[in-house]
Amino acid sequence: MGRLKGNGNLHARPITLSDVAQRAGVSEITVSRVLRGVGPLAEGTRLRVMAVVEEMGYVPNRLAGTLASAVSGLVGVSVPSLSNIVFPEVLRGIHAGLEASGRQAVIGITDYDLQAEETLIGSLLAWKPAAMIVVGSDHTPVTSRRLRQSGIRVAELMDCDVPPIDLVVGMSHKGAGQATARHLIARGYRRFAYVGHDWTTDRRARLRYEGLCETLREGGLGLVAEMLSSSVSSTEAGRATLKSLLATRPDVDVVVFSNDDMAVGGVFHCMTAGLRPRTDLGLFGFNGLEIGQSLPQPLSTIRSNRYLIGRLAAEKILQRIDRPEGGEVIDTGFEICEGETA
Amino acid sequence: MGRLKGNGNLHARPITLSDVAQRAGVSEITVSRVLRGVGPLAEGTRLRVMAVVEEMGYVPNRLAGTLASAVSGLVGVSVPSLSNIVFPEVLRGIHAGLEASGRQAVIGITDYDLQAEETLIGSLLAWKPAAMIVVGSDHTPVTSRRLRQSGIRVAELMDCDVPPIDLVVGMSHKGAGQATARHLIARGYRRFAYVGHDWTTDRRARLRYEGLCETLREGGLGLVAEMLSSSVSSTEAGRATLKSLLATRPDVDVVVFSNDDMAVGGVFHCMTAGLRPRTDLGLFGFNGLEIGQSLPQPLSTIRSNRYLIGRLAAEKILQRIDRPEGGEVIDTGFEICEGETA
DNA sequence: CAATAAAGTGACAGCGCTATCATTTGTCAT
DNA sequence: ATGACAAATGATAGCGCTGTCACTTTATTG
Numbered sequence: 001m002g003r004l005k006g007n008g009n010l011h012a013r014p015i016t017l018s019d020v021a022q023r024a025g026v027s028e029i030t031v032s033r034v035l036r037g038v039g040p041l042a043e044g045t046r047l048r049v050m051a052v053v054e055e056m057g058y059v060p061n062r063l064a065g066t067l068a069s070a071v072s073g074l075v076g077v078s079v080p081s082l083s084n085i086v087f088p089e090v091l092r093g094i095h096a097g098l099e100a101s102g103r104q105a106v107i108g109i110t111d112y113d114l115q116a117e118e119t120l121i122g123s124l125l126a127w128k129p130a131a132m133i134v135v136g137s138d139h140t141p142v143t144s145r146r147l148r149q150s151g152i153r154v155a156e157l158m159d160c161d162v163p164p165i166d167l168v169v170g171m172s173h174k175g176a177g178q179a180t181a182r183h184l185i186a187r188g189y190r191r192f193a194y195v196g197h198d199w200t201t202d203r204r205a206r207l208r209y210e211g212l213c214e215t216l217r218e219g220g221l222g223l224v225a226e227m228l229s230s231s232v233s234s235t236e237a238g239r240a241t242l243k244s245l246l247a248t249r250p251d252v253d254v255v256v257f258s259n260d261d262m263a264v265g266g267v268f269h270c271m272t273a274g275l276r277p278r279t280d281l282g283l284f285g286f287n288g289l290e291i292g293q294s295l296p297q298p299l300s301t302i303r304s305n306r307y308l309i310g311r312l313a314a315e316k317i318l319q320r321i322d323r324p325e326g327g328e329v330i331d332t333g334f335e336i337c338e339g340e341t342a
Numbered sequence: 343m344g345r346l347k348g349n350g351n352l353h354a355r356p357i358t359l360s361d362v363a364q365r366a367g368v369s370e371i372t373v374s375r376v377l378r379g380v381g382p383l384a385e386g387t388r389l390r391v392m393a394v395v396e397e398m399g400y401v402p403n404r405l406a407g408t409l410a411s412a413v414s415g416l417v418g419v420s421v422p423s424l425s426n427i428v429f430p431e432v433l434r435g436i437h438a439g440l441e442a443s444g445r446q447a448v449i450g451i452t453d454y455d456l457q458a459e460e461t462l463i464g465s466l467l468a469w470k471p472a473a474m475i476v477v478g479s480d481h482t483p484v485t486s487r488r489l490r491q492s493g494i495r496v497a498e499l500m501d502c503d504v505p506p507i508d509l510v511v512g513m514s515h516k517g518a519g520q521a522t523a524r525h526l527i528a529r530g531y532r533r534f535a536y537v538g539h540d541w542t543t544d545r546r547a548r549l550r551y552e553g554l555c556e557t558l559r560e561g562g563l564g565l566v567a568e569m570l571s572s573s574v575s576s577t578e579a580g581r582a583t584l585k586s587l588l589a590t591r592p593d594v595d596v597v598v599f600s601n602d603d604m605a606v607g608g609v610f611h612c613m614t615a616g617l618r619p620r621t622d623l624g625l626f627g628f629n630g631l632e633i634g635q636s637l638p639q640p641l642s643t644i645r646s647n648r649y650l651i652g653r654l655a656a657e658k659i660l661q662r663i664d665r666p667e668g669g670e671v672i673d674t675g676f677e678i679c680e681g682e683t684a
Numbered sequence: 685c686a687a688t689a690a691a692g693t694g695a696c697a698g699c700g701c702t703a704t705c706a707t708t709t710g711t712c713a714t
Numbered sequence: 715a716t717g718a719c720a721a722a723t724g725a726t727a728g729c730g731c732t733g734t735c736a737c738t739t740t741a742t743t744g
Contacts, residue, residue, distance in 0.1 A: 014493070016700060027724050032702065040721050057491060062468040063405045064700035067729050071702095074448070074469075082430040082437075092424045095451050104465060106416070106446050109437050123446060126404040127416075149399060151356070235636040264633075271613070271638045291606075291633060294577040296613045358730060369694045374732060382691050406730035409699050413732095 015058045024052040035060060066128065075314070076124030077107040078117060078134040080201070084233065084261070086287060086306055087135065090157060093310020094133055101318050103130060112201035118143045125150055131317045133310075137162040138203055153323060155313040159204055164327035169313040171334045173204045176302050177211025180256055180284060183336055185219050189254035189282050192216060194226040195241045195266060196258035197233035205233075205258045208286060212256055225249040233258060238265025243273075246281075254282030254342055260289040260301055267295055267341060282342035293337070300339030305332045357400045366394040377402060408470065417656070418466030419449040420459060420476040422543070426575065426603070428629060428648055429477065432499060435652020436475055443660050445472060454543035460485045467492055473659045475652075479504040480545055495665060497655040501546055506669035511655040513676045515546045518644050519553025522598055522626060525678055527561050531596035531624050534558060536568040537583045537608060538600035539575035547575075547600040550628060554598055567591035575600060580607025585615075588623075596624030596684055602631040602643055609637055609683060624684035635679070642681030647674045 021028040026045060033039045034049040052058075066072050075098060079087045094105060106127055110117040118140045124132065125146060131153040139147070147154045147165050156162070160170040184192070192212075199206045216222050227245040229237040238257060242265065245255070257263035263285030267277055275281050277297055285292055288303030309332050316330065363370045368387060375381045376391040394400075408414050417440060421429045436447060448469055452459040460482045466474065467488060473495040481489070489496045489507050498504070502512040526534070534554075541548045558564050569587040571579040580599060584607065587597070599605035605627030609619055617623050619639055627634055630645030651674050658672065 018700080028700090029702075029725085030723060033723090036702090039723090042722060045722080057488070059464065059467050059488070059492075061409075061470055061700055063409045063470055064729090065702070067403075067405050067409055067731090068700075068702040070729075082434045085427055085430070088424040088427070088430040092451070095424075102465065104448050104450060104469070106448050108446060109434070122401065123444070125401050127446065128403055128405055146399070146401070150401075235633055239636060265636060268636060268638050291577055294581060294607060294610060296610050360730080370730090371695085371732075372693060375693090378732090382693090384692060387692080403730055406699090407732070409701085410730075410732040412699070 014061075015056050016061070017058075020049070020052050020056060020058050023056065024049045070128075072128050072130040073103050074127050074129040075103050075105050075317075076121070076127065076129040076132040077105045078110055078120055078124065078132070079107065080110050080112045080135055082109060085289060086304075089306040090135065090310040093307040093312075094314045095310075096307075097311040097314025098318070103318070105133075114138060114140050114143070118146075121146060131155070133157065133313050133317065136203070137164075137168065153317045153321070155317050157309050157313055159207070160329050160331045161207065164329055166323040167313065167316055167328050167330070169309050169316070169330045169332060171304055171309075171332050173207035174211035174214075176286060176304070176334050177208035177213075178215040179211075179334070179336060180208070180286070180302060181212045181215035181219070181221075184254055184256070184282065184284060184342060185216075185221070187282070187342065189342070190221060191224050191251060191253040192221060193245060193249065193252035193255045194223050194258075195238065195245055195255055195262060196226070196228045197237055197262055198230055199228065199258075201232070202258075208258070225252055229262075233261045235261050235265040235268065238262030239269045239272075240265070242266040242269045246273075252281070254284065256284045258286065260285040260287040260292045260299060263299055263301065263341075264289075264292050264295065267292075267297075267299065277341035284342040288335075288337055292339075295341075297340035298337070300342035301337050303335050303337055305334070308332050356403075357398050358403070359400075362391070362394050362398060362400050365398065366391045412470075414470050414472040415445050416469050416471040417445050417447050417659075418463070418469065418471040418474040419447045420452055420462055420466065420474070421449065422452050422454045422477055424451060427631060428646075431648040432477065432652040435649040435654075436656045437652075438649075439653040439656025440660070445660070447475075456480060456482050456485070463488060473497070475499065475655050475659065478545070479506075479510065495659045495663070497659050499651050499655055501549070502671050502673045503549065506671055508665045509655065509658055509670050509672070511651050511658070511672045511674060513646055513651075513674050515549035516553035516556075518628060518646070518676050519550035519555075520557040521553075521676070521678060522550070522628070522644060523554045523557035523561070523563075526596055526598070526624065526626060526684060527558075527563070529624070529684065531684070532563060533566050533593060533595040534563060535587060535591065535594035535597045536565050536600075537580065537587055537597055537604060538568070538570045539579055539604055540572055541570065541600075544575070544600075550600070567594055571604075575603045577603050577607040577610065580604030581611045581614075582607070584608040584611045588615075594623070596626065598626045600628065602627035602629040602634045602641060605641055605643065605683075606631075606634050606637065609634075609639075609641065619683035626684040630679050634681075637683075639682035640679070642684035643679050644676050645679050646676050650674050 017028045017031050021031045031049050034046050062073055108120040121143050133155045135157045137156045137159055154166040156168050158170040161172050227241050229241040231237050263283055266283050270277050277283050285299050285301035288301050292299030359370045359373050363373045373391050376388050404415055450462040463485050475497045477499045479498045479501055496508040498510050500512040502510055503514050569583050571583040573579050605625055608625050612619050619625050627641050627643035630643050634641030
């Protein structure tokens with residue numbers, strides 16, 4: 001059947017450009033050109049080389065290519081977590097934005113730890129990525145310096161209330177908190193409570209909280225009760241925390257949650273406790289997750305455009321190799337989902 | 343303040359080993375040894391070099407390192423999707439398993455498309471990863487050949503009912519389907535219905551379905567109704583599909599869903615329709631997602647060990663450079679969560 | 685105190701590719 | 715023909731690092 005020598009041979013020396021060139025009877029550089037589709041090439045040569053490439057199952061070595069050309073096909077991505085569905089959605093966006101360029105994401109997880117981020121970003125930069133996309137704008141001084149000095153494009157995601165190293169893509173979390181307050185006040189709520197998760201890691205949740213309080217204050221109102229779970233955000237934490245809060249302060253008329261996960265837990269508590277959302281108790285989340293929208297009564301919340309943030313960041317950052325003077329900030333905005341729980 | 347020359351200079355030529363060596367007054371190879379912590383080294387030299395490395399903010403180029411040593415620090419990962427929380431959880435496990443080795447994951451998304459997987463795996467292999475971790479065991483012939491021929495370690499995840507290329511880590515989905523049937527029959531259910539999502543992409547859901555039907559048949563039973571949503575799995579699809587199904591066949595006493603997302607949607611439909619789970623209608627899922635467990639009545643389901651699958655795969659695959667003779671299959675099992683909905 | 689071993693260091697080649705410049709070949713107007 | 719010019723291809727020199735082997739010191743030992 002004309003099988004190739006070494007085709008089934010597992011530990012054969014991998015096939016290189018030079019092997020292909022030799023068999024095709026051309027020089028290495030010609031094969032390289034065929035593969036990259038650059039330079040003037042005789043159609044005959046092209047076809048012959050392609051045939052040999054197919055036949056030998058040649059896989060180019062991008063490491064070598066990148067090293068030689070200094071044109072990287074890797075993009076470093078740092079996210080705090082994958083447990084929270086928000087970040088996989090950002091990643092999806094990033095992948096979509098990278099797709100056309102044929103670049104791959106090298107990803108790392110910081111576990112919301114700035115020290116871990118420092119190490120991670122160090123490792124990622126070692127792969128000489130074409131760009132870095134990091135979630136959050138809080139970094140150790142070392143991380144900031146490294147990102148700045150790397151010279152490559154850097155996108156910081158999620159939050160747009162910060163000075164950019166290069167590109168910032170996100171929304172105003174403080175603004176979302178303010179909008180929440182305005183919206184709920186307009187709907188007639190007066191006795192506000194807040195149920196949150198552990199903030200030490202989640203600066204954006206705290207910003208939303210601050211925006212909320214600020215606008216409440218301006219309206220002559222304030223939180224009549226608030227409770228923070230000591231664990232990370234989860235449905236279970238939301239349920240348990242709301243339960244505790246109501247045990248001490250049953251007289252609140254609306255509860256703002258740090259995010260949708262927590263809020264969905266709150267809705268579940270209401271179901272168990274026989275409280276009708278909106279009628280007996282208003283419930284308001286943040287993120288606009290699918291799960292909240294498919295509850296029997298859709299959750300009232302704010303939609304953040306997570307997929308868009310990822311996609312825009314990836315697209316923008318590949319559009320231009322050098323950093324714009326003074327950086328750029330893209331506000332992806334947010335929108336209130338009326339829902340039926342507040 | 344004794345700032346370094348070029349320290350704030352964005353587009354300066356990146357610092358290389360040679361720069362560090364020169365400034366430290368040693369040879370390149372010595373710096374390389376210090377950084378990798380190999381070979382005999384005078385403590386003084388080590389400290390001096392480390393100081394210079396710090397001072398210059400030197401970031402090693404892993405591309406060059408990998409090329410020179412043929413020891414890769416990259417692991418290629420291919421997942422079908424990030425929309426379904428299951429895969430981010432697998433990724434989390436992979437990251438955890440990779441952590442100790444200091445390797446980074448280069449990830450790609452196939453969108454459940456085998457052709458896209460073929461292209462993706464081609465690109466990933468071009469980075470000369472130390473290993474490949476792919477979700478699923480269904481590949482195009484070309485993909486299979488490439489994985490086999492790459493010579494590197496390959497882990498195929500999720501499903502353990504398949505012949506391995508090298509390492510397979512997962513559970514028996516057919517077995518899970520069978521266990522579902524046995525469990526529900528034991529609980530006294532007789533009139534079974536099935537609500538699923540679009541299977542064309544999700545072979546594992548179909549395997550569970552087949553296991554379910556097989557055991558039902560063995561027990562002299564069968565599905566009295568079944569309905570497949572034409573969309574991908576989602577809470578909304580689960581809700582809508584159950585609603586349609588019950589409209590035509592209100593007489594079923596238990597519904598098995600293709601997974602928890604769908605099942606949670608089913609629970610939501612019951613809430614809306616005033617059906618009491620378990621009492622009026624049994625509902626059974628698959629996966630053991632957090633959301634299902636924090637419903638007012640925890641979902642009856644089967645827990646798959648997604649994080650474990652990822653972690654074990656990563657750990658196992660780094661333990662040994664060469665493929666074991668005949669491959670290896672690790673069954674991570676599953677367990678029934680009684681819950682309160684069936 | 686020579687002999688020997690270890691510790692510490694460096695020179696050099698090469699990983700697989702691409703940028704750059706040089707060379708060969710074919711084509712056309714003169 | 716013949717120079718001029720483009721098209722097609724190649725030779726060479728790195729990219730930044732590590733493997734290998736050779737070399738210089740400094741202990742160690744009989």
